[in-house]
Amino acid sequence: MNKVLVVGAGAAGILVALTAAENGAAVSLFEKNDIVGKKMGITGKGRCNLTNICSMSDFIVHTPGHGKFLFSAYERFTNKDLLDKLHKWGLETKEERGGRVFPQSDSAVEVRKLFYYRLRHMGVEIHLNESVESVRTLNEKMIVTTSKGSYEGTACVVTTGGMSYPVTGSTGDGYRFAQSLGHTIMDLKPALIPFTAQENWVHELSGLSLRNVEISIWKQGKKEAIQFGEMLFTHFGVSGPAVLMLSSAILRKKRCTYPLQMQINLKPALTKDVLDGRIQRDFQKYIRKQVENGMKDLLPQRLIPVVLDQAGVDGHLPVNQISKVQRQNIVDTMQALKLTLTGTRPLAEAIVTAGGISIKEINPKTMESKLVPHLYFAGEVIDIDAYTGGYNLQAAFSTGYVAGISAAGGEQSR
Ligand SMILES: Cc1cc2nc3c(=O)[nH]c(=O)nc-3n(C[C@H](O)[C@H](O)[C@H](O)COP(=O)(O)OP(=O)(O)OC[C@H]3O[C@@H](n4cnc5c(N)ncnc54)[C@H](O)[C@@H]3O)c2cc1C
Numbered sequence: 001m002n003k004v005l006v007v008g009a010g011a012a013g014i015l016v017a018l019t020a021a022e023n024g025a026a027v028s029l030f031e032k033n034d035i036v037g038k039k040m041g042i043t044g045k046g047r048c049n050l051t052n053i054c055s056m057s058d059f060i061v062h063t064p065g066h067g068k069f070l071f072s073a074y075e076r077f078t079n080k081d082l083l084d085k086l087h088k089w090g091l092e093t094k095e096e097r098g099g100r101v102f103p104q105s106d107s108a109v110e111v112r113k114l115f116y117y118r119l120r121h122m123g124v125e126i127h128l129n130e131s132v133e134s135v136r137t138l139n140e141k142m143i144v145t146t147s148k149g150s151y152e153g154t155a156c157v158v159t160t161g162g163m164s165y166p167v168t169g170s171t172g173d174g175y176r177f178a179q180s181l182g183h184t185i186m187d188l189k190p191a192l193i194p195f196t197a198q199e200n201w202v203h204e205l206s207g208l209s210l211r212n213v214e215i216s217i218w219k220q221g222k223k224e225a226i227q228f229g230e231m232l233f234t235h236f237g238v239s240g241p242a243v244l245m246l247s248s249a250i251l252r253k254k255r256c257t258y259p260l261q262m263q264i265n266l267k268p269a270l271t272k273d274v275l276d277g278r279i280q281r282d283f284q285k286y287i288r289k290q291v292e293n294g295m296k297d298l299l300p301q302r303l304i305p306v307v308l309d310q311a312g313v314d315g316h317l318p319v320n321q322i323s324k325v326q327r328q329n330i331v332d333t334m335q336a337l338k339l340t341l342t343g344t345r346p347l348a349e350a351i352v353t354a355g356g357i358s359i360k361e362i363n364p365k366t367m368e369s370k371l372v373p374h375l376y377f378a379g380e381v382i383d384i385d386a387y388t389g390g391y392n393l394q395a396a397f398s399t400g401y402v403a404g405i406s407a408a409g410g411e412q413s414r
Pocket residue numbers: 007008009010011012013030031032033036037038039040042043044045048049050051130131132133159160161162164165168169170171172173174350351352378379380381389390391392393394396
């Protein structure tokens with residue numbers, strides 16, 4: 001019987017272990033935490049955006065970090081395959097904006113617990129609180145040494161995740177194991193990371209989120225990237241889904257030097273003329289008020305002084321004293337509110353780590369190392385990274401599934 005040793009019980013490791021067990025292997029799963037799937041438990045703001053309902057070719061488009069490497073894995077284990085499994089096990093799911101799929105209960109912890117139950121049901125030997133210290137080969141076997149002992153297997157799958165959110169256990173150990181066996185580690189960088197900003201007003205707006213805005217990033221008058229969606233002001237700068245997506249595009253550029261300028265179009269659906277007409281109507285409605293109180297139907301209250309300041313308009317002026325030029329300055333500012341980006345938060349705060357074990361050294365059809373027979377990789381430890389929307393978890397599940405079958409010695413008819 002094949003004996004599969006799985007290092008790390010995140011999304012990828014769990015799928016490896018379940019799939020290998022379903023295909024007849026004896027499986028030992030090592031996890032340094034006292035629970036499995038600790039990071040999974042905080043995904044999607046605690047709701048776990050499991051996957052997306054888009055086509056698998058769109059998954060590749062939404063994976064700027066080597067999406068094509070995932071082609072075979074996505075053929076063998078699709079979003080539908082994942083959802084079929086989860087539904088069969090009793091998890092109800094729902095679809096939201098942008099095709100994102102969440103558990104019906106909105107509880108990532110429910111998903112984590114369901115996986116734990118399935119691992120136990122399949123007879124996987126789960127070693128919690130057991131940190132793996134090294135992975136090596138000996139006479140065609142794989143040897144895993146942990147804080148508690150040494151284990152021998154016919155195959156070993158490294159699924160230790162990336163370097164972000166180290167409190168969840170992903171501290172980069174897998175890179176060290178892979179490197180000690182001759183693998184190349186591509187530059188580790190944050191992907192999907194908030195930006196820091198210079199202006200105090202940005203920090204003061206902390207907690208304010210904006211929906212349906214268009215955000216662009218500029219360098220020396222040239223537009224570098226643009227994104228539509230939701231953003232959030234924080235005590236250090238800007239975050240939220242659209243900002244995270246922009247970070248992925250910006251950090252991928254060869255030369256990315258700060259400062260960069262960010263422009264926020266607060267009313268992207270309106271032309272300048274339509275917006276001007278809208279402002280004129282509101283000014284008519286609030287004709288006896290000061291201008292800062294005459295824009296409350298158009299903008300969140302906290303944002304009004306910022307817009308007026310950038311437009312060079314005194315917020316205390318009576319609405320009926322605003323000139324056409326001043327009104328046009330307000331329109332222009334509402335469609336290009338400017339702030340200065342000074343950098344990103346550190347890698348530890350990234351949603352995903354870009355870089356990792358070189359895809360050139362892994363067989364995409366099996367996830368086996370091209371350098372070391374019987375050694376496999378799955379999940380974020382590999383040099384792949386995707387946008388937000390459920391694409392990263394699906395990548396971990398699909399690569400985990402393929403590695404699980406291969407490490408078990410192939411598919412068994414059940
Ligand atoms: C805040 C946040 C929210 C996110 N939300 C989403 C979302 O909603 N949808 C989505 O698709 N993606 C989301 N992601 C990304 C997604 O969580 C990851 O891409 C995914 O978890 C990667 O799975 P993995 O199994 O490769 O790694 P991980 O989930 O990081 O698992 C690796 C496991 O290996 C263990 N480990 C590491 N080293 C050792 C060792 N030496 N010995 C034993 N065990 C070890 C770790 O403790 C950990 O449990 C989010 C990420 C973050 C940080």
